[in-house]
Amino acid sequence: MGQEDLMSTAEDVADQFLRVTKQYLPHLARLCLISTFLEDGIRMWFQWNEQRDYIEATWSCGYFLATCFVLINLLGQLGGCVLVLSRNFVQYACFGLFGIIALQTVAYSILWDLKFLMRNLALGGGLLLLLAESRSEGKSMFAGVPSMGESSPKQYMQLGGRVLLVLMFMTLLHFESSFFAILQNMVGTALIILVAIGFKTKLAALTLVVWLFAINVYFNAFWTVPAYKPMHDFLKYDFFQTTSVIGGLLLVVALGPGGVSMDEKKKEW
Numbered sequence: 001m002g003q004e005d006l007m008s009t010a011e012d013v014a015d016q017f018l019r020v021t022k023q024y025l026p027h028l029a030r031l032c033l034i035s036t037f038l039e040d041g042i043r044m045w046f047q048w049n050e051q052r053d054y055i056e057a058t059w060s061c062g063y064f065l066a067t068c069f070v071l072i073n074l075l076g077q078l079g080g081c082v083l084v085l086s087r088n089f090v091q092y093a094c095f096g097l098f099g100i101i102a103l104q105t106v107a108y109s110i111l112w113d114l115k116f117l118m119r120n121l122a123l124g125g126g127l128l129l130l131l132a133e134s135r136s137e138g139k140s141m142f143a144g145v146p147s148m149g150e151s152s153p154k155q156y157m158q159l160g161g162r163v164l165l166v167l168m169f170m171t172l173l174h175f176e177s178s179f180f181a182i183l184q185n186m187v188g189t190a191l192i193i194l195v196a197i198g199f200k201t202k203l204a205a206l207t208l209v210v211w212l213f214a215i216n217v218y219f220n221a222f223w224t225v226p227a228y229k230p231m232h233d234f235l236k237y238d239f240f241q242t243t244s245v246i247g248g249l250l251l252v253v254a255l256g257p258g259g260v261s262m263d264e265k266k267k268e269w
Helices: 001-019 026-048 048-059 064-084 090-107 114-140 152-165 180-199 201-219 230-255 262-266
Strands: none
Touching: 001 026, 001 201, 001 230, 026 090, 026 114, 026 152, 048 064, 048 090, 048 180, 064 090, 090 114, 114 152, 114 230, 152 180, 152 230, 180 201, 201 230
16 A cells, blocks of 8 residues: 555545544534643632742732732633633633733743743644634624635634644654654654644644543553642643643644645645
8 A cells, every 4th residue: 555545544534533523523622622721720729728828939929919819810710611611702711711821821930941831832822723713603603794705813823723732742752762752753743744834734633632642641640640749730730731732633623724724725726
């Protein structure tokens, strides 16, 4: 079987998967995408005192401002999750969650940690895709109204979302000399580039979903570590952040790459 036949077979399998899951995929994508906000919001409730004391000690901002920080995180994240899942005011929910990401990036000094910064940007990419999806839903309400084609903001949101999502995978690259690490880096980098430029996008994104899911379950198995150990919280944080990026990739699979992509340009050739 030649390389083209293999690619064609893989695309057929991906298309078959999409036909079967078309009804459920957007719902699953949204649930995965907001999972890290849901987990973090719940954690703010159960670790209220620890989070408040940490912010108060780190920033010397006083008891009241530290309490406000925890309250904003709790209500902002849980409220945003409820709105996204119920599909009400999704755009406002996305902007609110963008604000939470920015707030946490500064408050927890993530700005100076490249790995965590790239993961937060990838999370922002997932929200951009969710924003693009909510725009298309809004427009579909006016199906009878003539339009000038797909709106530019939505196209560029999808492009920005795809590019930001791939930052997650750059944090997973292993600079080792073993055969497996080199193979994983080569395959991962090729898939990252395909998603970023929008070529064979659905197949590449679906492959990344499977790969990332396997890595997540294997490396971030927080349920195997006792809850009292600090590593439990670190692995849990990584697990749900990765799950959110999987949700973003599932949105790419469900929605397609958008207008600014090689897949779209190929239709014009």
